[in-house]
Amino acid sequence: MDPLLEVKDLRKYFPLKRGFGERVALRAVDGVSFEIRRGETLGLVGESGCGKSTVARLILRLVEPTAGEVYFGKTSVFQTNKEELRQLRRKMQIVFQDPYSSLNPRMPVEEIVGEGLTIHKLAKGTEKKNRVAELLEMVGLGREHMGRYPHEFSGGQRQRIGIARALAVEPEFLIADEPVSALDVSIQAQVINLFEDLQTELGLTYLFIAHDLRVVKHISDRVAVMYLGQIVEIAEGNELYQNPLHPYTQALLSAIPVTDPQTKKQRIVVEGDPPSPIHIPSGCRFHPRCPKRFERCDQEAPVLREISSGHWVSCHLY
Ligand code: SF4
Numbered sequence: 001m002d003p004l005l006e007v008k009d010l011r012k013y014f015p016l017k018r019g020f021g022e023r024v025a026l027r028a029v030d031g032v033s034f035e036i037r038r039g040e041t042l043g044l045v046g047e048s049g050c051g052k053s054t055v056a057r058l059i060l061r062l063v064e065p066t067a068g069e070v071y072f073g074k075t076s077v078f079q080t081n082k083e084e085l086r087q088l089r090r091k092m093q094i095v096f097q098d099p100y101s102s103l104n105p106r107m108p109v110e111e112i113v114g115e116g117l118t119i120h121k122l123a124k125g126t127e128k129k130n131r132v133a134e135l136l137e138m139v140g141l142g143r144e145h146m147g148r149y150p151h152e153f154s155g156g157q158r159q160r161i162g163i164a165r166a167l168a169v170e171p172e173f174l175i176a177d178e179p180v181s182a183l184d185v186s187i188q189a190q191v192i193n194l195f196e197d198l199q200t201e202l203g204l205t206y207l208f209i210a211h212d213l214r215v216v217k218h219i220s221d222r223v224a225v226m227y228l229g230q231i232v233e234i235a236e237g238n239e240l241y242q243n244p245l246h247p248y249t250q251a252l253l254s255a256i257p258v259t260d261p262q263t264k265k266q267r268i269v270v271e272g273d274p275p276s277p278i279h280i281p282s283g284c285r286f287h288p289r290c291p292k293r294f295e296r297c298d299q300e301a302p303v304l305r306e307i308s309s310g311h312w313v314s315c316h317l318y
Helices: 052-059 082-091 109-119 125-138 155-167 185-202 237-242 247-254
Strands: 003-017 023-037 041-045 067-072 092-095 173-177 205-210 222-227 230-236 305-308 311-313
Touching: 003 052, 003 205, 023 052, 023 205, 023 230, 041 052, 052 067, 052 173, 052 205, 082 092, 092 155, 109 125, 109 155, 125 155, 155 185, 185 205, 222 237, 222 247, 230 237, 230 247
Parallel strands: 041 205, 041 222, 092 173, 173 205
Antiparallel strands: 003 023, 003 067, 222 230, 230 311, 305 311
């Protein structure tokens, strides 16, 4: 089956001016490629600042790329004119991380959720009201919430409103950009379950972004791990969790607490903070922090290679 979304060698360099007129580039995304099949969920994981949210914004063309291609079906996202992009934005929606700042505090829920229906001329009057009520029910809220304002809701409920707003225009593809990071752990599972139920009900395709492998475990069919602007490992979910190959993925996984007291797990500690995307290390960009580095690692950059069926890793150990 043809992929619904194809990302090819995507790059985004932000030019920066420093003291004495020096110009440098912040390489936020530096050669990212992946595809997502229709109905699939790809989890995209990495520490904050690794470029995953920039990937999301590039896909939706909320920022212009430095290089690379994104195809939604057969349509090249970066080659569309204004009207084509407007149509495309109906098919691709995003749910943001922070439900506190992504909802206009001065708008009642009815307007927030119904805005897209007006912009895309999908419904008005009573039809629009009924559609908003239906969307709220879909996300576990109700008609009685329509006249209320964002501050009257809990964090989890606000994220449900954000999801209803994204679904209003009947998208095929949804980017969830750290949708549960700002929520209490007890609420996170409920919101993730909601995403799963909606996917089954509406046949949606997801790019699900998180900084924690624990969060994307149950929802993802495949998982991609990003480090400093690049994908370092990508595999089917079960394969990645049971057989992580890249030392960075191994470290991220070892940081997840185990619930079974019988299982003993050794925590792999990664040294230091991620380097700045302005000063990318030579060779393998993970080498200054890698517990398994050897001579070749600071000389030569590894490339992403398929080690077993569908399991890709970028590391000189393989
Ligand atoms: Fe570590 Fe070397 Fe592999 Fe990079 S290439 S992840 S430094 S072992």
